[in-house]
Amino acid sequence: MTIQTLINVAVILVLVGWIGIRQLAWRPVEVARMWRMPLILGVVGVITVSSDTSAALTTLDITLLVIELAVSLGIGALMGSIARFRPISAAAKAAHFAKNPKDTTDVTLESSTGGWGLGLWIAFIVVRVGIDIWAGAVGSTIAASTGVILIMVAANRFSRTAVFAARTSRVAVIHS
């Protein structure tokens, strides 16, 4: 087992656990904050990939990357569209502002993607691992690199947030 593999395993486990727990819990919806995670992950991912000069990008690499990207975006959008919204309770709101004292924007909704969300998240991981194995078999190294994993997670979160933003803005129009 190489260091690279170990790092991959660690990154995947941490992200799977963290995001998995978040799928099940009801969390305050704050679209502005939700953009932050895909942005950070994406930037870190792109820096990691571009600093990895060990191999030049081949046509096969690009093919796999495009497929992975489409799958990530698709699953993210699906997660966003199955999410349920409800008005936030006073207690949850107080807890949110106690945790983020600097926050000034009002929070009116909370959301959860529930069991299906967790299922989609696991499906996302399985597809990713599958593509990694397939990529290794056909000789592409880049698809399985840490940077690419981060970019794909970022893409997943990005499309989920985009769908969230569209849905909550529609809810806001109805409520106003």
Place this chain on the structure above:
Amino acid sequence: MNPSASNPGMLSKVLSLAGALLVGYWLIREFTDEPVWVLVVSLVSLVAWIAFIFVSRERSVVSALLIILSAVTGAFATGPTAGLLIGPVIAAVLTMIGMPHRPTWHGVVLALAAAVVIPIGALSVDIQPLGLVSMEGGLAIAVIAGFSRRQIRVTQVQSLQLLEQRIVVEEEKARGAALAERQTVARDIHDVLAHSLGGLVLQLDAVDALLEAGRVDDAAVRVKNARAMAASGLAEARRAVDALRDDRRGEPVTAPEFRRTIDELLAAHLSLGGSVDFSVTGTDRELDFDVAEALRRTLQESLTNARKHAPGAPVAVRVDWSRRRVELEVSNPVTAAVPLAAPAGHGLVGMKERVAALDGASVDAAFVDGRFVVHTRLVTS
């Protein structure tokens, strides 16, 4: 509205068709040596695209299926044709995203599918990584252009809706104006007819009473008066209809003209057995048509009311000209037989409406010290 705005699709359809034919020409010229499937898939894409151009109904399922077919087959053939078939793919994605009636995700899913199919189709041929990147880049530009087109079309739809709303508002306004005009006509008819017919009824009542008493000579005088009254009422009605027919509003009324109309009204009142205490202060002068008309009608209405509610009692009419105003006060004693509530007829309402339509004007009708007083103030220019 110019023809291109009423049919915005025509130019883009012609351009689109030209593009499809150009791609077809190059395909047959350059890629006949390729495997047959490349040619077949490419032609399917192009035929689907041309078919879409000729399907007139953009919202139909058939047109959506043609776009999808053209995009997917085109994407598959993009790599083997060295990027030539990216043309229909770009057109399809741009069109799909640019349709305002479709949800955004239809177009986005189509673009993602095409993005995946392009490299898969390219696996069969030896293609440079940079070539593949540029094909995907072309697709990305199509997505952006599609959103821009969508935005433009949404704006067009919105501005059309805005135009419709404005027309509705203008129709409402026109209806309101017509209604106001009808009220004016109703007011004029009331003023003329109530005045002369009311007078006639009084005269004829008197004739009736005189004949019963055998006073035929007196009755004959009354009948003559009644005839004069009817004739002046008819003339008045004609004048009102004329005024409605050719709009005299705007032409000023000279001081002698105005004085004559006042005198006519007072004379009519006298002939109906009323008595008038008339006084003028200040210098009379030319009046706007609307102001003169308001004064005349107010006096007429007040005299009619006085005859109705205080028959035989002297009516005090005072016209007061000051520097910028003219005031008319008509008052009559209230007899015991009359209820103390204000006489709420159409006449008083019409009088108030007429005066309210003028700038800086006011009319008050009230019981003051046992008299019913109608006080009108109007601004003269």
